[in-house]
Amino acid sequence: MTATDPGVRRAPWWFTMLVVVLALSSGAPGRALEAAQGAVAPEESSPQYAQARSELAPLLPIHSEQLSAVTRYRLAILSSRAATQNDPALCAIVISAIELTPLLAEQLSQIQGRLLEQGDTQALDTFTAKIQKATTLLPGIGLVVGTEGVRSYVDYRQLAQLFRAGPVSRDLLQTMGEFSPAPLGWPVYLEPQTDLGGCSRPTALLDPVRRLGQSWQRGPACLKEVLEGEIVKSVSAATTSSCMCSTRTETSDGMHKLAAVLKTVGLAKAEAVTNSNVEHLPERRFECKAGN
Amino acid sequence: VATSTAVRFTVSGATLSAAPGDTRILNNGSTVPAQDIQISGNDILLSGALSDGLNTFTVMSTDSDGNALSAEATVWAGSSTLQITVSGGGTSTATVSARLGDDPSVTQTVATVNNQATLINVPARTVLLTASTPDNRYATAAITGDAGTVTLNLQAFNNPVTTINNDFSQGVTGWLPSDPAVIQLVPHVEQVGGSASVSPGPSVTTLKKLIPFAAMKQKRTLARAQGVGRHLARQKLMQPLDASSDQDLALTTSGEGPQSVSYTFNVDPGMSSVTVRYRFVTAEVPGGYFGSQFDDGYSVSLRNSSGSGNTSDINSMNALGLGAFDAGGSTGWKELTLPVNAAGDSVEVDASVSNVGDDLYDSQIIVDYVAELPLAVSADLTTACPNQTVTFTAQGGSAASATWTNGGTPATGSGSSFPTRFTSKGDYTVQASAGGQSAAASVHVSDTSGPAWTSLYPTSTSVDDLVEPFRTNVTNFAGALVDADASISISATLRPRERAYLMHYAYAIAKQGQDPSAVPPMQGVDICWQHYDESGNKDSGGSVSAAAQMVASYGIAYPPALTSRHTEGLAIDWSISWSGDLMIGDATGKTVTITSTPRTGAGNSDLWDVGSTYGVHKLQSDPPHWSDDGH
Numbered sequence: 001m002t003a004t005d006p007g008v009r010r011a012p013w014w015f016t017m018l019v020v021v022l023a024l025s026s027g028a029p030g031r032a033l034e035a036a037q038g039a040v041a042p043e044e045s046s047p048q049y050a051q052a053r054s055e056l057a058p059l060l061p062i063h064s065e066q067l068s069a070v071t072r073y074r075l076a077i078l079s080s081r082a083a084t085q086n087d088p089a090l091c092a093i094v095i096s097a098i099e100l101t102p103l104l105a106e107q108l109s110q111i112q113g114r115l116l117e118q119g120d121t122q123a124l125d126t127f128t129a130k131i132q133k134a135t136t137l138l139p140g141i142g143l144v145v146g147t148e149g150v151r152s153y154v155d156y157r158q159l160a161q162l163f164r165a166g167p168v169s170r171d172l173l174q175t176m177g178e179f180s181p182a183p184l185g186w187p188v189y190l191e192p193q194t195d196l197g198g199c200s201r202p203t204a205l206l207d208p209v210r211r212l213g214q215s216w217q218r219g220p221a222c223l224k225e226v227l228e229g230e231i232v233k234s235v236s237a238a239t240t241s242s243c244m245c246s247t248r249t250e251t252s253d254g255m256h257k258l259a260a261v262l263k264t265v266g267l268a269k270a271e272a273v274t275n276s277n278v279e280h281l282p283e284r285r286f287e288c289k290a291g292n
Numbered sequence: 293v294a295t296s297t298a299v300r301f302t303v304s305g306a307t308l309s310a311a312p313g314d315t316r317i318l319n320n321g322s323t324v325p326a327q328d329i330q331i332s333g334n335d336i337l338l339s340g341a342l343s344d345g346l347n348t349f350t351v352m353s354t355d356s357d358g359n360a361l362s363a364e365a366t367v368w369a370g371s372s373t374l375q376i377t378v379s380g381g382g383t384s385t386a387t388v389s390a391r392l393g394d395d396p397s398v399t400q401t402v403a404t405v406n407n408q409a410t411l412i413n414v415p416a417r418t419v420l421l422t423a424s425t426p427d428n429r430y431a432t433a434a435i436t437g438d439a440g441t442v443t444l445n446l447q448a449f450n451n452p453v454t455t456i457n458n459d460f461s462q463g464v465t466g467w468l469p470s471d472p473a474v475i476q477l478v479p480h481v482e483q484v485g486g487s488a489s490v491s492p493g494p495s496v497t498t499l500k501k502l503i504p505f506a507a508m509k510q511k512r513t514l515a516r517a518q519g520v521g522r523h524l525a526r527q528k529l530m531q532p533l534d535a536s537s538d539q540d541l542a543l544t545t546s547g548e549g550p551q552s553v554s555y556t557f558n559v560d561p562g563m564s565s566v567t568v569r570y571r572f573v574t575a576e577v578p579g580g581y582f583g584s585q586f587d588d589g590y591s592v593s594l595r596n597s598s599g600s601g602n603t604s605d606i607n608s609m610n611a612l613g614l615g616a617f618d619a620g621g622s623t624g625w626k627e628l629t630l631p632v633n634a635a636g637d638s639v640e641v642d643a644s645v646s647n648v649g650d651d652l653y654d655s656q657i658i659v660d661y662v663a664e665l666p667l668a669v670s671a672d673l674t675t676a677c678p679n680q681t682v683t684f685t686a687q688g689g690s691a692a693s694a695t696w697t698n699g700g701t702p703a704t705g706s707g708s709s710f711p712t713r714f715t716s717k718g719d720y721t722v723q724a725s726a727g728g729q730s731a732a733a734s735v736h737v738s739d740t741s742g743p744a745w746t747s748l749y750p751t752s753t754s755v756d757d758l759v760e761p762f763r764t765n766v767t768n769f770a771g772a773l774v775d776a777d778a779s780i781s782i783s784a785t786l787r788p789r790e791r792a793y794l795m796h797y798a799y800a801i802a803k804q805g806q807d808p809s810a811v812p813p814m815q816g817v818d819i820c821w822q823h824y825d826e827s828g829n830k831d832s833g834g835s836v837s838a839a840a841q842m843v844a845s846y847g848i849a850y851p852p853a854l855t856s857r858h859t860e861g862l863a864i865d866w867s868i869s870w871s872g873d874l875m876i877g878d879a880t881g882k883t884v885t886i887t888s889t890p891r892t893g894a895g896n897s898d899l900w901d902v903g904s905t906y907g908v909h910k911l912q913s914d915p916p917h918w919s920d921d922g923h
Contacts, residue, residue: 109851117855144913148853192915193783194865197849243847
């Protein structure tokens with residue numbers, strides 16, 4: 001796959017699944033949007049900006065300020081593809097994606113919640129279709145229209161495919177994509193039992209972390225700094241869940257293994273979190289079935 | 293003080309200039325003659341400088357270094373002697389109190405000797421007099437200070453009326469006037485009074501506007517010749533009375549001096565207090581005589597027979613201040629309340645109104661009603677959270693002396709207001725006792741949020757709780773799966789709306805910054821999202837922590853909706869798996885063989901097609917979720 005032939009076009013299930021990939025920022029974008037802008041500096045007065053905004057406006061039921069942020073993000077992505085790639089630019093886009101996804105998911109979930117309360121199935125279908133169409137314009141952030149809300153995740157694999165960064169960075173991003181794999185974006189450690197959650201299986205993180213180790217040490221510092229925080233979040237969520245899929249012994253053993261692998265890779269913070277959470281295992285439910 | 297009294301100003305912290313020309317003094321804006329000013333060391337002595345009534349001195353001088361010195365002082369002076377005779381009290385010693393109508397802070401109290409009392413150095417302004425005896429006899433009058441003599445007729449406690457007429461629904465029955473012509477019924481007017489809802493007493497500014505007496509006397513004499521000056525009485529006669537309307541009692545002056553009315557009645561047992569509602573109206577205000585010595589006054593009092601209880605409002609136009617009156621010369625409605633014996637009591641209402649200075653420009657007291665009130669208790673919250681402060685308030689005449697019991701922290705208290713906190717869920721009734729009466733109010737304390745809530749309102753895992761026709765559709769599809777040797781495990785069908793509410797807001801508080809105190813309540817869900825610490829302060833950290841524990845206990849990773857197919861009974865979350873090929877019958881009776889993978893309901897689109905024939909549709913984005921329409 002090449003940079004001019006992104007994966008989003010090659011995978012036909014993107015168009016049939018209710019999986020949404022787009023990017024957005026909130027009205028107060030903060031570090032993320034600044035980073036994206038710093039990478040590509042899109043001009044809001046440019047004809048390209050106007051065209052991008054006019055394409056997105058009919059698709060996203062968000063207010064004007066946020067639509068502007070979405071438009072800037074799209075221009076940032078497009079500009080980055082055309083520009084000479086470098087690690088800082090890539091890091092800036094990744095930071096944007098990490099920070100913007102939950103904000104967009106929260107706003108869209110509120111909109112979906114209102115549609116659900118109104119019981120307007122047709123409006124719900126239209127809402128879903130518009131966002132689905134928007135995914136073809138805004139790759140980078142995963143948004144999934146679920147039954148009760150919009151879930152979000154960073155689609156690292158798409159980012160890896162969109163940028164002509166060095167192979168190490170690309171490998172890191174590809175592997176990061178295994179933590180919450182597309183197209184559904186469920187965390188790999190979370191076994192779905194209901195539409196809102198399920199039980200946690202921390203050992204599901206072993207393989208992604210091992211694969212991460214193959215390129216972690218050689219990765220650019222800015223990217224490692226950003227990704228390590230995300231890895232810690234993922235490991236923390238997996239090991240602090242009150243609902244564990246396995247027995248206590250299996251869970252404990254698995255967490256020890258995970259800690260060892262994290263140590264081998266050099267992810268000291270995540271290792272410390274794992275070891276700490278092993279000590280609190282008695283507070284968990286084992287062989288748990290999430291009661292939603 | 294007497295008008296002959298010398299006035300002395302003393303300078304402190306500096307040395308007064310001895311040069312006579314350095315000191316200048318004004319009294320009511322006029323320069324005090326130099327011969328009346330004597331400088332002695334740091335003292336400035338004024339001789340013969342006081343005039344009858346208000347004296348506002350402005351002193352301007354310098355010290356020995358040439359620095360400016362200034363001071364202001366107000367002195368009421370009088371040259372009159374009031375000889376007061378108190379009658380109707382037998383040989384009892386009466387206490388006589390005098391209050392200056394222009395300035396309520398100027399008072400004098402004397403005891404009678406042989407039914408006589410003397411007040412000296414009284415200014416020729418309105419003086420409000422009261423006399424009372426230990427056996428609760430009572431008299432009031434508003435006169436000018438230069439009246440010379442006045443007789444106060446102590447009122448004994450009248451016999452209670454046989455027909456209760458607290459609201460004048462029985463006309464004027466039971467209300468005993470000093471002269472039958474001075475009381476009449478008038479239509480009730482609620483919106484009355486000036487901008488000052490409470491009488492502030494005269495301000496300095498007001499007093500500086502005192503009208504010169506001689507000019508005023510001349511003007512009023514002319515008015516008398518022209519036949520004006522009875523505005524209020526004339527107005528009342530012209531107003532038609534609607535028998536069905538709310539009627540008030542108007543007590544109107546008639547000539548110079550006081551007129552009065554009394555009403556005595558038995559209070560029902562169980563009552564805590566008696567309140568009379570009234571207003572004062574004077575034609576002097578629209579006549580332009582506010583601030584003058586034609587300072588009409590009134591008194592309203594309540595006495596009870598069971599003890600020495602009495603309360604009164606004695607006031608005059610000038611004392612109330614111009615701001616208390618509207619353009620028609622009426623004050624706002626006033627209330628006077630007297631605690632009574634809850635076992636039963638008798639109360640007498642006495643009202644009087646005086647035309648002061650001459651017989652022109654009438655004044656009135658208008659009585660709206662007399663009310664008998666039980667002790668009442670209310671709380672500022674009907675539902676509270678643990679440790680949240682709830683303030684209970686007692687109302688009624690003896691509320692100020694209420695004692696409180698059955699509180700939380702603190703458990704007891706006193707006074708009309710009682711803040712307390714309860715630490716745990718429950719219904720609490722707090723009691724107030726006052727004047728031999730008691731009353732209570734209740735508050736419900738809800739339970740704090742936390743993981744214990746997650747075991748309530750459980751989500752069903754039974755297909756039977758789904759609604760038709762989806763229930764039958766799922767039953768048929770599930771039957772086909774079982775017949776095909778597929779394994780099914782149901783995680784959720786119907787989610788009670790209460791559970792959806794709890795899940796939704798727990799997630800919002802824990803993960804999305806929702807203000808716990810702003811969560812709307814839900815009928816039947818007795819939860820406090822906002823936590824409070826032991827001091828009654830909001831505990832934001834505790835609120836978020838409790839919500840986070842609920843999220844963890846629910847095992848939810850994504851924000852729940854308040855309304856969803858699950859709350860409608862139109863969705864099922866289940867895991868479906870099989871091994872090998874799955875031979876399953878669809879709803880049309882055709883057997884479908886599924887050889888594709890994954891062999892799970894979450895990922896196999898061929899099984900989704902089979903489900904659709906049953907009316908059970910897969911939501912592709914949520915692995916375990918199927919519903920009636922794919923949402």
